Amino acid sequence: MSVRRVMGTEVEYGISVQGQPAANPMVASSQIVNAYASSTAKARRARWDFEEESPLRDARGFDMARQIADPTQLTDEDLGLANVILTNGARLYVDHAHPEYSSPEVTTPLDVVRWEKAGEQVMLDASRMAAQVPGSAPIVLYKNNTDNKGASYGAHENYLMRRSTQFAEIVRHLTPFFVSRQVVTGAGRVGIGQDGRDTTPERGFQISQRSDYFEVEVGLETTLKRPIINTRDEPHADPAVYRRLHVILGDANLAEISIYLKAGTTALVLAMIEDGFIDRDLTVEGAVRTLRDVSHDPTLKHLVTLRDGRRLTAVQLQMEYLELARKHVEDRLGADADDQTLDVLARWESVLTRLERDPMECATELDWVAKLKLLQQYRDRDSLDWDDAKLHLIDLQYADVRPDKGLYHRLAGSGRIQRLLDDAAIEHAMHEPPTDTRAYFRGRCLDKYADSVAAASWDSVIFDLPGRESLQRVPTIDPLRGTEAHVGALIDRSDTAQALVAAITR
Amino acid sequence: MAQEQKQPRKSSQEETATEEVVESDVAERKEMIDEDVDAILDEIDEVLESNAEDFVKSFIQKGGQ
Numbered sequence: 376m377s378v379r380r381v382m383g384t385e386v387e388y389g390i391s392v393q394g395q396p397a398a399n400p401m402v403a404s405s406q407i408v409n410a411y412a413s414s415t416a417k418a419r420r421a422r423w424d425f426e427e428e429s430p431l432r433d434a435r436g437f438d439m440a441r442q443i444a445d446p447t448q449l450t451d452e453d454l455g456l457a458n459v460i461l462t463n464g465a466r467l468y469v470d471h472a473h474p475e476y477s478s479p480e481v482t483t484p485l486d487v488v489r490w491e492k493a494g495e496q497v498m499l500d501a502s503r504m505a506a507q508v509p510g511s512a513p514i515v516l517y518k519n520n521t522d523n524k525g526a527s528y529g530a531h532e533n534y535l536m537r538r539s540t541q542f543a544e545i546v547r548h549l550t551p552f553f554v555s556r557q558v559v560t561g562a563g564r565v566g567i568g569q570d571g572r573d574t575t576p577e578r579g580f581q582i583s584q585r586s587d588y589f590e591v592e593v594g595l596e597t598t599l600k601r602p603i604i605n606t607r608d609e610p611h612a613d614p615a616v617y618r619r620l621h622v623i624l625g626d627a628n629l630a631e632i633s634i635y636l637k638a639g640t641t642a643l644v645l646a647m648i649e650d651g652f653i654d655r656d657l658t659v660e661g662a663v664r665t666l667r668d669v670s671h672d673p674t675l676k677h678l679v680t681l682r683d684g685r686r687l688t689a690v691q692l693q694m695e696y697l698e699l700a701r702k703h704v705e706d707r708l709g710a711d712a713d714d715q716t717l718d719v720l721a722r723w724e725s726v727l728t729r730l731e732r733d734p735m736e737c738a739t740e741l742d743w744v745a746k747l748k749l750l751q752q753y754r755d756r757d758s759l760d761w762d763d764a765k766l767h768l769i770d771l772q773y774a775d776v777r778p779d780k781g782l783y784h785r786l787a788g789s790g791r792i793q794r795l796l797d798d799a800a801i802e803h804a805m806h807e808p809p810t811d812t813r814a815y816f817r818g819r820c821l822d823k824y825a826d827s828v829a830a831a832s833w834d835s836v837i838f839d840l841p842g843r844e845s846l847q848r849v850p851t852i853d854p855l856r857g858t859e860a861h862v863g864a865l866i867d868r869s870d871t872a873q874a875l876v877a878a879i880t881r
Numbered sequence: 882m883a884q885e886q887k888q889p890r891k892s893s894q895e896e897t898a899t900e901e902v903v904e905s906d907v908a909e910r911k912e913m914i915d916e917d918v919d920a921i922l923d924e925i926d927e928v929l930e931s932n933a934e935d936f937v938k939s940f941i942q943k944g945g946q
Contacts, residue, residue: 528945
C-alpha cells in the first residue's frame with residue numbers, strides 16, 4: 376500500500392579499453408574492481424561469502440540440475456574474480472565480462488536512486504584509479520545495456536516479497552505492468568533488433584535498451600532465452616517468509632526521476648498484488664511481442680491488445696495500474712499515506728498525462744525522451760538518417776559515466792535534465808550505508824573492523840578474530856534488522872571486533 | 882454616432898498592437914529556443930568522440946545477464 380519495501384538494484388556496466396577494442400573485458404573489469412578495492416580498502420580485503428547462494432532455485436518450486444545449467448548461471452562459484460564489499464554495504468565485483476555494482480538494501484525509491492547513483496560515482500572513481508596504474512590504457516565505463524551488435528547486459532531490480540503470495544498471481548498481474556512501464560522507465564536506444572541491423576527508415580529509435588532481448592514470458596535464465604518474469608528464487612532472507620523478486624527486464628537509467636519512478640511504481644504494484652487488490656484481468660495477448668512493439672513506437676500510439684479484447688496504448692495500460700494504486704493507497708492508508716508514496720503517485724500521474732499529450736513534455740525527466748530530443752535536434756540540424764554513426768555515438772555516449780564526456784551528465788549539468796538529489800548526497804552514499812536495513816551492520820563492520828572481517832555477503836558477516844580457531848559467522852538473515860536503531864550504539868561502543876562479537880553472542 | 886464609429890477603430894488598433902506583441906513574443910521565444918538548441922549542440926559537438934564510425938564499430942561487449 377506504500378512504496379516502502381526492501382529493495383536494491385544491480386547494474387552491469389559496459390566496458391571499453393580506449394584504443395584496444397580487442398582487450399579482454401574480464402581482465403579490464405578486474406582492473407576496475409581491484410583498483411577501487413586497493414585504493415579504498417583500509418586493510419585486508421573481505422571476500423564474498425557464497426554459502427547461502429542458490430541461483431538455480433526456481434520460484435515455481437524446483438531446482439535446476441547443475442549439469443544442465445549454462446555455465447553463466449553458476450553465479451555461486453568463486454572463480455577468483457575480483458569481488459569486494461564496500462563500506463556503504465554495496466558489492467562491487469566482476470560478473471561475466473562486466474564490472475557490476477549491487478546496491479545495498481534500501482527501503483524507499485529515493486534511496487534506490489541515492490545508492491544506485493553512488494554506484495555510478497564508484498565506477499567513475501574506479502576507472503580513474505585504474506588509469507593511474509603505470510602502463511594501463513584508460514578504461515571507460517558505460518551505464519547502458521547493449522553494444523547494438525547482439526550483446527546485452529543487465530540492470531536488475533530486486534524486491535523482497537511475502538512468500539505467501541502465489542507466484543502465478545505475480546506473473547499474471549506484473550506482466551502487463553512490465554510490458555507497458557518502459558514508456559516511463561526506458562533509457563532509449565538507437566537501433567532495432569538484437570543486433571541493431573533493422574534500419575527501416577523512420578524506425579531507427581526505440582524506447583527501451585532491453586526489450587529486444589526478451590524471448591519468453593517466464594523462466595529462470597538471465598543470460599539466454601531471457602524471460603519477462605524471472606523465477607530465480609534466492610531470497611537472501613528467511614525463505615519461509617520471503618521471496619526475492621528478481622527483475623531483469625529494466626533498462627540502466629541515468630535520469631534520477633526514471634530510476635525513482637521505476638522503483639516506486641513497481642513497489643506500488645507489488646503491494647497491490649500481495650494484498651490481492653487488483654480486481655481486473657489486464658493480461659496482454661502475446662506479451663513478448665507486445666514488449667517489443669511498445670518499445671518500437673516512440674509516438675506511444677501503438678495499441679496493446681488485452682485478452683478481454685480491449686485495445687489500449689501502453690500509457691493507458693499504465694493509467695489502469697495508476698488508478699488502482701491510487702485507490703489502494705486511499706483505501707488502506709487514507710490520510711496516513713507517507714509523503715514519498717504520495718509523491719510517486721503524483722509524479723506517475725503527471726508523467727503519464729504528459730506522455731499521452733506529447734512525449735516531448737517529459738524531456739527533462741525521462742531518459743528515453745531526453746535522449747530522443749537530443750537525437751532529433753541533431754537530425755534536424757545535420758539532416759541525419761537513423762543509421763548515421765553519429766546518432767549511434769550519441770546513444771552510447773549518453774551513458775558514458777564521465778561528467779565531462781557523458782551526454783547525460785552534460786544535459787543534467789546544464790539543467791536540461793531534472794535531478795532529485797545533489798552531488799553531496801550521492802557522495803555521502805558512496806561511503807555510508809543506509810541506516811534502516813542490515814546493510815548498516817555490514818557497512819559499519821567493513822568500515823570499523825576491516826582487519827577482522829574475513830568475508831561477508833547479503834546475509835552474513837564473517838569475522839576472523841585473534842585467538843579464535845574458527846571463523847565467527849554472524850548471520851543477518853532478516854533484512855530489516857542490523858539497522859542503526861538496532862546496532863548503532865553497540866558498534867559505537869565496541870572498539871574491536873572481538874568486543875562486538877562478544878556482545879552479540881553473549 | 883461619431884463616437885460609436887471611433888470605438889471599434891480604436892479597439893481594432895489595440896488588437897493589432899496586441900497581435901504584434903504576441904507575434905514578436907513568439908518569435909523571441911522561438912529565437913531563444915533555437916539559440917538554446919544551438920548552444921547545447923555546440924557544447925555536445927565539442928565533447929563527442931571524434932571518429933563516430935570507428936568508435937561505434939569498436940564498441941563491442943560480451944553478453945551479460
